[in-house]
Amino acid sequence: MELSEGRLKFIEAWGKLGSEWGINRTMAQIHALLLISPEALTTEEIMEELTISRGNTNMNLRDLIGWGLVEKQHKSGERKEYFYADKDTWNIARQVAKERKKRELDPIIKLLNELSEVKGDDKDRNYKTFRSSVKDINKLAKNVNKTLETMLKAEESWFWSSIFKIFK
Amino acid sequence: MELSEGRLKFIEAWGKLGSEWGINRTMAQIHALLLISPEALTTEEIMEELTISRGNTNMNLRDLIGWGLVEKQHKSGERKEYFYADKDTWNIARQVAKERKKRELDPIIKLLNELSEVKGDDKDRNYKTFRSSVKDINKLAKNVNKTLETMLKAEESWFWSSIFKIFK
DNA sequence: TTAAACTTTCAGTAATTTTTGAACTTTTGA
DNA sequence: TCAAAAGTTCAAAAATTACTGAAAGTTTAA
Incomplete structure (x- = not known):
């Protein structure tokens, strides 16, 4: 396979993967393009490479910066x-985990805690099942949360930092 | 908070969470409803509770069965x-991990292996960056894959099964 | 074999999400 | 101070995704 074909396939696949995980396809494609670009690119270059509009490029770049995956550079x-993307896969995974935790896990834990307070009749089977499901999911969510928190400051933990070395 | 309000909030939140992770909102809502229902429900009951059409209900139930999250029962x-949903959170997480691995991780690993074969000029900076990014992502993907495989047959591993007991 | 009870399918419609592009704002250098 | 170059915004249009409802299919029991 030629480089140019490989680049296209990579961008396409990264975009598809993103959209399967709830991330805007174009945003993932821009990220992919930057990942395989040795130098930082301008808005113009991105627009041209992916044939997308200026507005679209601009908005998605801001989002990528918001996710901590891309940084602005000035010459x-x-x-x-x-625009330049960090190419360290571990940093990328870390950033994504951090953002999704903040945007999704934290709010759901807040809700689950509220739902744990729902009052009802202990003889009501609906109530018992509700409580039990909420309790179990809450427990899982809190464990995931705790694990992520630990991972996100892995440097401080000899246990996790040795686990991560396996992945690097 | 009252049970009825709590149930609605739970269903809504599960639907939102699903859609943020690339899962059809209605499918996640049906799953949520079944999770808090002590008894198996009929199509009619689900339609009524969520005010959705018969066709929609039917198709999403099939998908849920396809994901291994819901089973048909006959009285x-x-x-x-x-229709009845397994309420064990660990089983749910397992099933989702298993399905997504099959549907998404396996194909991406296949592609990354192909992209590792791309030929080019070692002096070309584009080529070098491409190779390096593909290589790193491939490595990460393979590690995730290996970890998932181990997790999915956790029973056989004293190491993972003891880790999982922390989560249960 | 018929009919009632239930399930499945899918073309058309609706809802949601993404993209465009032109107007607007900001920055810079002359 | 002005105009050119770059960056930003957002209403409208396009693309994508999900939903409906009615017709077709299936199963069961008499």
Whole structure:
């Protein structure tokens, strides 16, 4: 396979994977493009490479920066902004985990705690099942949460940092 | 909070969570409803509770069965089919991991292996970055894959089964 | 074999999400 | 201070995804 074909396939696959996990396809594609680009790119270059509009490019780049996956760079003597993606897979995974935890896990734990307080009749089977399901999911969510928190500050833990070395 | 309100919030939240992770909202809501229902429910009951059409209910139930999260039940003397969800959170997580691995991870690993074969000029910076990114992601994907495989047959491993007891 | 009870399918419609592009804002250098 | 170049915004359009409902299919019992 040629490089140019490989690049296209990579971008396409990364976009598809993103959309299967609730991430905007274009955003994932821009990320993919930056991942395989040695130098930082301009908005123009991204627009052209992926044939998408200026507005779309701009918005998705901001989102990627918001996710901590891409950073703006300025070259001295130039007005233009350049965009660069961190290529360390472990950092990428870390960032994504961190963001999704904040955006999704934290709110769901908050809700589950509220739902644990629901009052009802202990003889009501609906009530018993509700309580039991909420309790179990809550427990799982809290464990995942605790694990993520530990992972996200792995440096401090000899246990996790040795586990992670296996992955690196 | 009252039970009826809690049930609605739970269903809503599960649906939202699903959609954030690339799972059809209605499918997640049906799953949520079954999770908090002590008895298996009929199509009619689900339709009514969630105010969705028969066709929608039927298709999403099939998908849930396909994901291994819901099972059909038959009550003797009755024509109707009843649907029941496994309420063990660990089984749910397991099933989801198993299915997503099969549907998404396996194909991406296949592609990454192909992309590892891309030929090019070692002096080309684009080529070098491409190779390096593909290689790193491939490594991560394979490690995740191996870990999932181990987890999915956790019973056989004293190490993982003791880790999992923490989560249960 | 018929009919009632239930399930499945899918073309058309509706809802949601994403993208465009042109107007607007900001920055910079002359 | 101005105009060119770059960056941002967002209403409307396009694309995608999900849902409905009615017709077709299946199963069961008499």
